[in-house]
Amino acid sequence: MQGTMLYGPRDIRFEDRPDPKITKPTDAILRLSATCVCGSDLWPYRGIAKVSEPTPMGHEYCGIVEEVGKEVRNIKPGQFVVGSFATSDNTCVICRDGYQSSCVQREFMSTAQAPILRVPLADGTLVPTRDHPPKELIPSLLATSDVLGTGWFAADAANVKPGTTAVVVGDGAVGLLAVLSAKQMGAERIIAMSRHESRQKLAREFGATDIVSERGEEGVARIKELTKGIGADSVLECVGTQESMMQAIHSTRPGGFVSYVGVPHGVELDGPQLFFAEIHLHGGPAPVRRYLPELIDLVLNEKINPGKVFDLTLPLDQVAEGYRAMDERRAIKTLLRTDGRK
Ligand SMILES: [Zn+2]
Numbered sequence: 001m002q003g004t005m006l007y008g009p010r011d012i013r014f015e016d017r018p019d020p021k022i023t024k025p026t027d028a029i030l031r032l033s034a035t036c037v038c039g040s041d042l043w044p045y046r047g048i049a050k051v052s053e054p055t056p057m058g059h060e061y062c063g064i065v066e067e068v069g070k071e072v073r074n075i076k077p078g079q080f081v082v083g084s085f086a087t088s089d090n091t092c093v094i095c096r097d098g099y100q101s102s103c104v105q106r107e108f109m110s111t112a113q114a115p116i117l118r119v120p121l122a123d124g125t126l127v128p129t130r131d132h133p134p135k136e137l138i139p140s141l142l143a144t145s146d147v148l149g150t151g152w153f154a155a156d157a158a159n160v161k162p163g164t165t166a167v168v169v170g171d172g173a174v175g176l177l178a179v180l181s182a183k184q185m186g187a188e189r190i191i192a193m194s195r196h197e198s199r200q201k202l203a204r205e206f207g208a209t210d211i212v213s214e215r216g217e218e219g220v221a222r223i224k225e226l227t228k229g230i231g232a233d234s235v236l237e238c239v240g241t242q243e244s245m246m247q248a249i250h251s252t253r254p255g256g257f258v259s260y261v262g263v264p265h266g267v268e269l270d271g272p273q274l275f276f277a278e279i280h281l282h283g284g285p286a287p288v289r290r291y292l293p294e295l296i297d298l299v300l301n302e303k304i305n306p307g308k309v310f311d312l313t314l315p316l317d318q319v320a321e322g323y324r325a326m327d328e329r330r331a332i333k334t335l336l337r338t339d340g341r342k
Pocket residue numbers: 088089090091092093094095096100102103104105
């Protein structure tokens with residue numbers, strides 16, 4: 001088969017790779033229905049996270065099970081499945097507490113921008129649907145695999161509840177789906193921080209009631225104005241920079257909650273500022289597996305349409321253009337077709 005490799009900054013190649021095989025008895029092999037490019041893939045793409053050797057890319061996936069290892073009990077060939085970017089046994093004490101993305105057996109997926117994928121710990125990682133889903137729902141099901149699951153965790157970890165005020169920092173695909181998630185969890189007011197018109201529009205479609213385009217201390221001042229001077233109940237940090245993290249902490253009322261789901265790059269917290277902010281901080285790699293059954297149901301029942309964040313669709317062999325478009329902010333998120341059609 002052919003798969004996606006990153007050779008260095010802005011050097012994506014789609015090239016011959018060995019066909020994935022069952023290597024452990026708990027593995028499954030999937031033929032992917034679709035895959036995509038993640039905002040977090042842009043960190044190594046831009047050279048901010050260094051790669052020392054050609055590295056396979058991709059960690060968002062859904063598709064049909066082709067083969068399973070001898071010890072796989074619940075996942076069967078022919079099933080349509082969705083899995084998380086982090087594998088999990090779903091049985092260890094951390095998994096049972098709902099933090100499958102830190103499972104004691106976790107591996108991070110990294111070869112999913114390809115037509116065929118090996119998934120370790122298949123029974124714990126994959127969630128099957130009862131029937132094969134209709135084609136038009138594939139983008140939204142793919143979104144549950146990471147970008148929606150991460151936005152959902154942002155809202156859950158920030159304690160979004162009916163009637164609360166939520167602020168979302170970041171208008172990438174995760175931020176936009178954090179807006180959708182906050183809406184589903186009943187937030188009364190959802191303030192999206194965004195400077196881009198097309199993204200503001202999608203944020204409003206997903207449930208944002210207010211848009212704040214200022215950033216940094218000016219952004220914080222706007223949030224204070226909108227919240228009677230005290231700050232928001234819940235702030236969802238979906239970027240991972242020093243500026244976005246401080247913007248989140250300073251926009252939160254004492255006793256409120258900040259979640260952080262963007263992979264941090266260069267973030268350092270100041271002790272006294274943190275002390276006097278008197279907030280709850282909760283974040284990390286989203287335990288998507290915890291939410292998958294519920295999110296898949298919401299998609300299959302057409303209660304939500306997270307697939308709308310894909311504003312560019314390309315055949316898999318044009319993956320390099322998919323990265324370029326996101327890097328240059330011409331696209332929010334690129335879906336990669338695996339059906340061979342152009
Ligand atoms: Zn586990």
